[in-house]
Amino acid sequence: MTSEHRHPEAAELGRVAVLMGGSSAERSISLASGAECLAALQSRGVRAEAYDPASNGLNGLGDYDRAFIALHGPGGEDGVIQGALDALGVPYTGAGVLGSALGMDKLRSKQIWRAMGLATPDFRVPQTAEALPEVAEALGLPLFVKPLREGSSLGTTRVRALDELEPAWRAARAFGDDVLIERCIEGDEYTVGILDGEALPTIRIDVVTDFYDFEAKYRSEATRMAIPSGLPAVAEERLAALALEAFAAIDASGWGRVDVMTDAAGEHWLLEVNTVPGMTDHSLVPAAAKARGIEFDELVWRILLTSWRHGETR
Numbered sequence: 001m002t003s004e005h006r007h008p009e010a011a012e013l014g015r016v017a018v019l020m021g022g023s024s025a026e027r028s029i030s031l032a033s034g035a036e037c038l039a040a041l042q043s044r045g046v047r048a049e050a051y052d053p054a055s056n057g058l059n060g061l062g063d064y065d066r067a068f069i070a071l072h073g074p075g076g077e078d079g080v081i082q083g084a085l086d087a088l089g090v091p092y093t094g095a096g097v098l099g100s101a102l103g104m105d106k107l108r109s110k111q112i113w114r115a116m117g118l119a120t121p122d123f124r125v126p127q128t129a130e131a132l133p134e135v136a137e138a139l140g141l142p143l144f145v146k147p148l149r150e151g152s153s154l155g156t157t158r159v160r161a162l163d164e165l166e167p168a169w170r171a172a173r174a175f176g177d178d179v180l181i182e183r184c185i186e187g188d189e190y191t192v193g194i195l196d197g198e199a200l201p202t203i204r205i206d207v208v209t210d211f212y213d214f215e216a217k218y219r220s221e222a223t224r225m226a227i228p229s230g231l232p233a234v235a236e237e238r239l240a241a242l243a244l245e246a247f248a249a250i251d252a253s254g255w256g257r258v259d260v261m262t263d264a265a266g267e268h269w270l271l272e273v274n275t276v277p278g279m280t281d282h283s284l285v286p287a288a289a290k291a292r293g294i295e296f297d298e299l300v301w302r303i304l305l306t307s308w309r310h311g312e313t314r
Helices: 027-043 059-063 080-088 097-104 106-115 129-139 162-175 214-218 233-249 284-291 296-313
Strands: 015-019 047-051 066-069 143-147 157-159 179-183 187-195 203-206 224-226 255-263 268-274
Touching (some): 015 027, 027 047, 027 296, 059 080, 066 080, 066 296, 080 097, 097 268, 129 143, 129 162, 143 162, 157 162, 162 179, 187 233, 187 284, 203 284, 233 255, 233 268, 255 296
Parallel strands (some): 015 047, 015 066
Antiparallel strands (some): 143 157, 187 255, 203 224, 255 268
16 A cells, blocks of 8 residues: 555654755755754654764664655765665655666766657766867867766856866866766756656746856745746646656656756756755745645655655565
8 A cells, every 4th residue: 555545644654764964065955954854744743853874873773664865965865875774674755776876876867868768968977187178079068067976066067168177077076086067058947846756837947147056056045936937838748747757767756856958949958857856945846846735844744655655665
C-alpha cells in the first residue's frame, strides 16, 4: 500500500530525522531548508527532530523510523546518504541512490538525455587548461562553466570572452576536479517542480544578474518568480511532460525540480535536475506548490509521505 492509496496518520510515521547541515558548500542553505521543514512537520504533529550528519555521524540514524532529507550538495544529494540509509533500513524522502547520484552528476544526466533524444546544450569536460581554446571554438561563446557535481550555482560563471574562460574553469575546480563547460542558451529560464509523479506549475525565473546564481537564488529581493509563467497552455503542458520525462530518465523519484532554458524559437533545453531542491522562503518548489494551492506545511507533509512509499516498496 502506498501514500497514493492511503494517507497515514502522523503517529504512524514514527520518529523522523530531518537531515540538515552536512559538510558540503551548501551547508548554510541546507540548515535553512531543514529548519523550515522541521517546523512544518512538527506543526503537523510529526515526531520530527533535527539531525546534522556532520556533527552526529551516521550511526544514530538507525534509531529513527524514517528520514526527511534536506541535505543539499555532495554527501546529501548525490546518493551517499541514501546508500547509508538503505544499509540501515531507514526509509527516506525523495530519490534513491541511483537517481540521486545521476541527478548530482551533470555530465551523466546530460548523456542520458541526449541518448534519449532530449535536447540539452552542447558540452565538454576538459581536463586541462590547454584544452580550453578548443572547447571555446567548438561550442562558441558565451559559455557556462560549472562544477560537475555541485548545486546552488556555486562555482558557476557565465563566460563571454576567451580570456575569461581559464579563470572561470579554475574557479569551478575549487568545487571538484571535473568541470562542465556548456553552450549558453539565450532565452528564458524556467523550472518545473515535481511532487510524487506530478508536475507543479511552471515558473519563469527573471533575474537582474547575469544568470540565476547563488545571490539571485537565496539573497536578492530583485529576483522574480513569474507564476503563471506566461507560456501558452499547450507550451506549458509540453514543458511539464518534458520535465517528467527527464526526471524519470535518471531514475529520480518522490520530488524534485527540473531546470530548463527556452530559446527564441521556443525550443526547450534541459539543464539539470535537483533531487533535493531548496526549501527556504526564496525557493522555487514551495512557490510552485503554493500556486497549486498547496501550503508549505502540506508540501512538506507530502514530501515526507514519499518515505512512506519507499518503506512499503523496498
